[in-house]
Amino acid sequence: MIRKGLLGRKIGMTRLFDEKGEVVPVTVIEAGPCYVTQIKTVERDGYNAIQIGFGHAKRLNKPERGHLKDLPPLKHLREIRTDDVDQYQVGQVLDVSIFTPGTLVDVTGTSKGRGFAGAVKRHGFGGGPKTHGQSDRHRAVGSIGSGTTPGRVFKGLRAPGHMGNRRVTVLNLEVVRVDPERNLLLVRGAVPGPRNGLLLIRDAVKGSARKKSE
């Protein structure tokens, strides 16, 4: 599996008009420049990957300084599993020009945290009736199972709980525009996380509509 990717920061969404005059919703991502900080190989680490870094760190502890010896102080480090590790060397700079418009990418981020959310918000439950003498039932979960048989609640039942603030990957977003001068990447559609959130952008792993980016 050969993959390439970048780390970036979500700027926000806007819209563009395509040549037909139709609206294209886009997310603007400030991606790269990223430095290759470490190369992992099967022989040494058991798997092939590159580690890349992005952003400017205000302060690094001593182990981090040692790891980034000849590199700028990078804030975020992430790994990308790829088998073409011999293509890279430590210190190499990657920028948005590795992507071309029209290709598909997967974007990974941390979704916005919603705290402890009820079943209506978290799982799209309908809630109870609004009228006909109802009280305290409007956003209730409803039945959680049968009675004496089975005499317990099944595991995995959808219930209220913590929502958001977890890793989410959106697959197959089209790259609409690439601006290497400003390190910007415009991707069709929405992307997880708040503005300014860290994103990992990789070329698409699957999808029948996958356009080869070679």
Place this chain on the structure above:
Amino acid sequence: MADILRLFDPEPNPNIPEIRPGDTVRVHARIIEGEKERIQVFQGVVMRLRKSGANASFTVRRIAAHGIGVERTFPLHSPRIEKIEILRRAKVRRAQLYFLRKYRGKAARLKEDRSLYERKKQEQQ
């Protein structure tokens, strides 16, 4: 951050003048029907104007046949808008003229703001 988003704001269309709620306008919109492309004119009162950079849009209301009100919303920066003509400007005291939906016929008239008319006349001289 917002400044980076502004980079992608479209260029203002020179054929679109500054419009306001209450203006009676003639919108020349390009319509693609199968293979053919033609210009359709939609004339009515600007009922709502949303300004929001690239997302700006406006809604025009006109009374079609049999007194049926028709509202159409256009993206302000759509390349499909060929041009907009302002025919008349009205004095209005609110930004969204939703009250027009309640009225029909003579009651749905708006009081004209003569300043635009005077300006046009001066320009002609």
